[in-house]
Amino acid sequence: MNDRSSSCSTSGLDLTSNDTLPDGSALSVSPFAERVRPAQPLEPAAVAPSEVHTLNHKRLMRQAVSPVAELLYGSVWVLKAWQLDLAFPPPIVSHLDQRLQETLQAQFGAPLDIDELHIRFSTALEPAVEADGRERFELRLTLRELAREVLNPPALLALRRCAEADRPLSASTPKLTVSVFFELLTEARWTLEYEQVQRQFWEQHGDTWEMLAKLAFLDGVTRLHSRKRLDNEGHLLAMDALGLKRFPQHLQDLQPIRPPARSIVCGVALNGEIIPGIFHVRSNTTGHCYVHVLGSTPQCHEYISDDAPWRADKVLEAINASAWHRLNLSLESAQTLLKLPAPADDVFAQLRVAQERFWATRLTGVDAVESPDAFIDDDHAALMPIEPAMALVSALDHWQHHESLLARLPTPLGVANRLMGQWLRQMSPGFDRVPLKQTHTATTDPQRVFVRYLPGTSRTPWGHARIAAANVAFTPDDKPVTLGQALMRRFRALRPQGYDDEGGRWVVYADPSGQGTWSPEAELNISAAAVEAYIQGIDFLEHMQRRLDQFWQQQRADIERSLWSTFVSQALLALKSGELSRDSFNFIIGAIEQAQQVSLPQTPPFGTTRIRWSAAGLYVSNGLPLSSDCPPCVGLLMISAPDQEGGVLYQAGQSTPFVAFSNRQQLISHLKAAAANPAWRETVLNYMPCRFHARLSYILELWGGVRAPAEPVSILRPWTEPLYHPDTHAARRHQLCEHHVSGSPMGFICEGLRLNSQYDAEDSIVTDREQALSAWIQHLDRLQLLLAPIALVLPAASIAALTASAASVALGIQAANLPGDRQDERRQVMFALLSLGLLHMAPATPRLLQAFRKLAAPTASLSRGIGRETARGHVALPARRFGDWLRRATQTRKTLIKPFFNGTGLMKTWSVAGNAEFGTSAVQVWKLGRKFLLWTSDRNQARTLVVSSHGYYLPWTRTTAIPNGTELRTFAPHGHELVDPMLHRIASQSVRPYARLNSTQTVPGPGVGPFPDLLAGDTLMAGTSLPGRIKNYTLAKFQSEHYESYRDICQIVRNSHQPPLPSPLPATPMDVLTVRNRFGMTNPTLQDLFGELHRQGIHYDNILLVHCRCPAVGSMLGRSPSFVASKGPSPITP
Known part of the structure; x- marks a missing residue:
């Protein structure tokens, strides 16, 4: 993987390999096998034109289907093996050559050819003896060869004594002389640097080396047992050395190793040092002993030792049979002492320490001049025990073994x-x-x-x-x-x-x-x-659900494993092709390690915080206004750290599966560019249920700029787009939602695919309940058509038509809750509810009330008859309380049409009688247009009008003119909500106004001001800076049955004309105006109020506006400030 020219083909993983997955062209739309493009080597090595790179496919297939390879499928240890090979230090000679060139470049500022520059050595007393016996008294070494002698300090000092006279080594660098070069080599600490690199390698990848050593041992034991070179007893003892009773089913069974129960396992020590790559196993019950030798050619030597715990000669034979041990160990010394150390619970951890020490000792004691090829096989020296596992990992890279699980999914x-x-x-x-x-x-x-x-x-x-x-x-469909x-x-x-x-x-x-x-x-x-x-x-839907549940219960583990295998393969190919950097590759390994719950090292490379997996989601309409769904796209997984903005995006099934991003804006930019590709959109849709395909395809086209968005519903009101089309609005703003993935990410994809299959089955299968509801809804719709003309004449038919409409809505709600995609049903239910409320109930309300009165008429007559019989029986009626006398205002009204007090226009009116026993006068109620009620005395009109209502304004609200000769009084500043000052306090003149306005000027009320400037003052008092005008506030009904009811208004109007208690202020008669609340009518404005008064010829000298003056949106969101009107005398001249 490091692309070292000196490495053997079996000592590491080969990057220049056949990286094409089988059937890649057919996998662009499959959730279970991903399409990848051929990758280029990370560091292409120079290959001779005549060299032909071939693969032994039969051998690769045998390795890919081996039991140990089955354990590695989809495992993070595959990536960790590549990570180990990529992080493997270069050979010491390469390190020395690189450091020599860097040092010369830094000190002398010019590139030097270390193979052309040389130093001559000569001696007369200590000649070098050749293999044929001839003596050499002169030696010529290049700077490269001489620098490698730092591995043997005594030899370097001897060469320094025999060096030629001091001279410049190059004409371009006169400062570089022979003595200066030897001083540079003497002061260099390149060997110590390499030792530090080795220590860091073992600290970071020691656990990976141990796991690969276990897998190499398992692979060797399995091959020896299958070839009858290891009996069953030896196979059981080999499994016992790993703390197992049988071949493991998962790699988690190998972590950690439990102490052996049937055998004694220990390493082999030579002169007190553990020999790497070999250990001894002895049965507890018999005299069978086994010596296992790791490596590319695993060996197992069996012998029987009944008299002694072990036999040194047999162990020595096993060592001599290993070519690697013969090459790297010296057994000819007279002080050779071979023994077995104390048994170890984890012999592979012991072998890792031995391998680390053996690799470190190779840095000293070797003469690079006498044996220039001593470090050629440096990789083989460190990777020998794990070479079979590395070969398996490389075979998995060459030969992908995927099953076609999608074809077995029930449809x-x-x-x-x-x-x-x-x-x-x-x-x-x-x-x-x-x-x-x-x-x-x-x-x-x-x-x-x-x-x-x-x-x-x-x-x-x-x-x-x-x-x-x-x-x-009904006409049957003749389509076959x-x-x-x-x-x-x-x-x-x-x-x-x-x-x-x-x-x-x-x-x-x-x-x-x-x-x-x-x-x-x-x-x-x-x-x-x-x-x-x-x-x-x-019941086909239930049968289909059982089949799907059975399939996913049986195949879920295999599908998840196949997805992990594809994920791992794609990560490797992305690394080789350069789509993933080393940092992103390490980040993905950490994410998989945490997701698969593999034991982490003591100090994780990316901190102690867990890596977060999440699924990207796009907003899709659900058929209802003001709402949209954001289903997760299971084919778009994001890997990120909580304390970092960037991360890696995994695109399942895409040609570029991994995309690294540094921030969210870069992620959005990539998705915008990718959404313009039709193949990318098709692959994303294949991971979503069919019910989302049509709308999600449109949303993705908006993301990619392929399709222009539709015009908004109202060009003048663009803010209505989020209300009618929230998904389109989110797509135009490129909004994403994230769904946290708590468990295994591949398990999340499996669950998404399972739900997709279930949703597709529900959408395509018709149930008996769906047919029954559809039939009953058709019957009810037909019944409504039949009752519609009759309902205009007969009240009973009107009630029946409304009942049929309500029943149709109820059945529609049940149909909308059936399994499957029910967007059309939900939309139909919404329209039916609006139709029932706006078109049916509103016009039929008077007729319904009249019908219910007729139905209740016999009951009322019967009640009156019972009352008369009771009166005849001289049964005493209960005495009325004082509150009952006050509530006599709620008598049945008798509406008349007569002129107002000024006699200019005819208005509908009715009288609310007073109580003669308490001396209260009657109150006259006038219908002012269709939206107002005017409450006056039955004798005359007052000169002051109190408007009691709610009030607000909208962003597009304009202003209106103040009537001539009328003074308006407001009790709250513009933009504020008014805390109710109580109507009886307004009528008793005990609340101070905030401002007084007329057609010429605006005057602040008592205790109000000063203002920052004239413009701010006019805006707070009138809502505008224009003189003689006021904000055209919208009015709404304020009264209710339990708070400021019509009975209370009647009492307040009576008291203003006939004060029941003495007051320091002169009595000021006041009329009250309220707003009516009728279904289907819009709320009136101040301009409507002034217009109705002018149309009827009614004039008031003072109009008290007791309502809020806040914005509607701010009041709805609870952001408008509140204002409490100050209390105090505020006389109004009657």
Whole structure:
């Protein structure tokens, strides 16, 4: 993986490999196998033109289907193995060469050719002896060869003594002399730097090395056992060395290793040092001993030792049989001592420490001049025990082993064809009219058996020429459908209604071509009624849900594993092609490690916070206004850290599966560019249920700029777009929502695919409840049409029509709650509710009230009769309380039409009688237009009018002129809500106004001001800076039954004309104006009020505006400030 030219093909993972997944062209739309493009090598190595790179596909296939490879499929350890190989330090000689060039460049400022510059050495006393016995007294070394001698300090010092006279080594760098170069080598600490690199490698990747060593051991034991080179006892003891009783099912079984129960496992020590790559296993019950040697050619040497715990000669034979140990260990020393150390619970951790020490000791004691190839196989020295596992990981990279799980997913049409095929085979003995020898396959294949309605030769409508038929007209569809489609649609052989079809009938026939072409000789002796009876006896949706649940229970683990395998493969290919950087690759490894709950190192490389997985979602309309859904796109997963803005986006099924982004804006930019690609949009839609395809395709086209957004509903009111089309508004603003993925991300994708299959089944299958609701809704709609003309005349028919409409709405609500995509039903229910409320209930309200009065009339008469009988029996009536006398104002009113006090216009009015016993006068109520009620005394009109209502203004509200000769008084500043000062306090002149306005000037009330400037003062007092004008506030009804009721208004009007208690202020008669609240009528404004008063010729000297002056939007959101009117005497001249 490091692309080292000196590395052996079996010592690491090969980057220049065949990186194409099988059947890649067909996987762009499949959730279970991802399409990837051929990757380029990360660091392409120079290959001779004559060299042909070939792959042994049979060997790769054997490795890919091995038991250990099955454990590695979809595991994070595959990526960690690549991470180990990428982080593997270069050979020491490469490190020395690189540091030499960097040091010379830094000190002398010019690039030097370390292979051309050389130093000569000569000696007369200590010549070098060649292999043939000749002596050499002179030596010529290049700077590269001389720099490698820092590994052998005594040899470097000896060469320094024999070096030639001091001279510049290069004409371009006169400062670089022989003595200076030797001083540079003496002071260099390149070997210590390399030791530090080695320590960091083992600290970061030691756990990966141990896991790969275990997998290499498992692979070797499995191969030896399959080839009969290891008996069953040896295989069981080998599993016991890993703390297992049988071959592991998951890689988690290897972490951590439990102490062996049936054997004693220990390493082999040479002169007190553990030998890497070899350990000894002895049975606790028998004398069987096994010496396991790791490496590319695993070996297991078996012997029996009954008398001693072990035999040194057998262990020595096993060491000598290993080529690697013969090359790297010296057994010819006289002080050689071979022994077994104390048993270890985890022998692989012991082997890792031994390998680390062995690799470190190679840095000293080797003469680079005498043996220049001593460090050529540096990778093989460190990776020897894990070479089989690395080869397996490389084989998984070459040979992807994916099962076609999508083809086994049950589909509604496939299950329906299977059920109807079984029924056809049961009915096949009855096929008398069709020879079975010729058309047996066609007659038992439900995809080639059709049912359709054949229209007759003539039609006769029901009813009379002058009297229309009252039955619902229904015409059967004559389009042929297969038996599987008939089961999905819950076929019913309905006869025509509303007319007689002469010769029309249902037929069941076979068509071998599958086109549905009917011919008389192809008819089967199966009636459509039999097909309907069989279909009606099957709850197909429940059957389909059981099949789907069974499939996902059995295949969920395999599907999730296949998704993980694809994810891992795509991460490797993205790294090789350069789409992923090393940092992003390490970030993905950390995310998978946490998702798969693999034991983490003590100090995680990305901090202690957990990496967050989330799914991107796009807003999609749900059929209702003011709302939209944001379903998660299971094919778009985001990997991010909580304390970082950037992350990695995983696009399942795309040609570029991984995209790294540094912030959210960069993510949005990528999605905008990707959404312009039709293939990208199609792949995203394949991970979503079919119910979202149409709308989501439109939303993605808006994201990519492929389609221009539709014009808003109102160009003058663009703010209505979020109300009517919230998903389009979100797409134009490129808004995303994130759904947190709590468990396994591939499990999340599996769950999304499961729900997609369930939703698609619910959308395509018709249930009996759906048919029943549809039929009853049609009957109720027909009933409403029949009752509509009668309801205009008969009150009982009006009540029946409303009941039918309400029942239709109730059934529509039930239909909207059925399984499946019910956007149309929900929209229909909304329109039905609006129709019922606006079109049916509102016009019918007076007629309904009149009808209920007529229905209640006999009861009232009966009650009056019972009352008279009671009076005759001299039964004493209960005494009335004082409150009952005051509530006598609520008598049945008698409306008259008479002129107002000034006699200018006729108005509807009624009188609220007073109480003669308490001396209260009557109150006259006038209908001022259709939206106001004017409360006055029954004797005369007052000169002061109190307007008691709610008030607000809208952003587009204008101003209105103040009537001439009228003074307006407001009790709150503009833009504020008015805390209710109580109407009786206003009438008693105990509340001070905020401002007084007339047609010429604006004057602040007592204690108001000063203002920052004149413009601010006019705006707060009048709502505008224009003189003689006021903001045209919208008024609404303020009164209710329990708060400032009409009884209270009557009492306040009486008291203003006849004060019941003495007051320091002179009595000021006041009239009160209220706003009516009628269904279907808009709220009036101040301009409407002034216009109605002018139209009736009514004039007031003072009008007190007791209402809020806040903005409607601010009041709805609770952001408008409140104002409390100050209390105090405020006399008004009567």
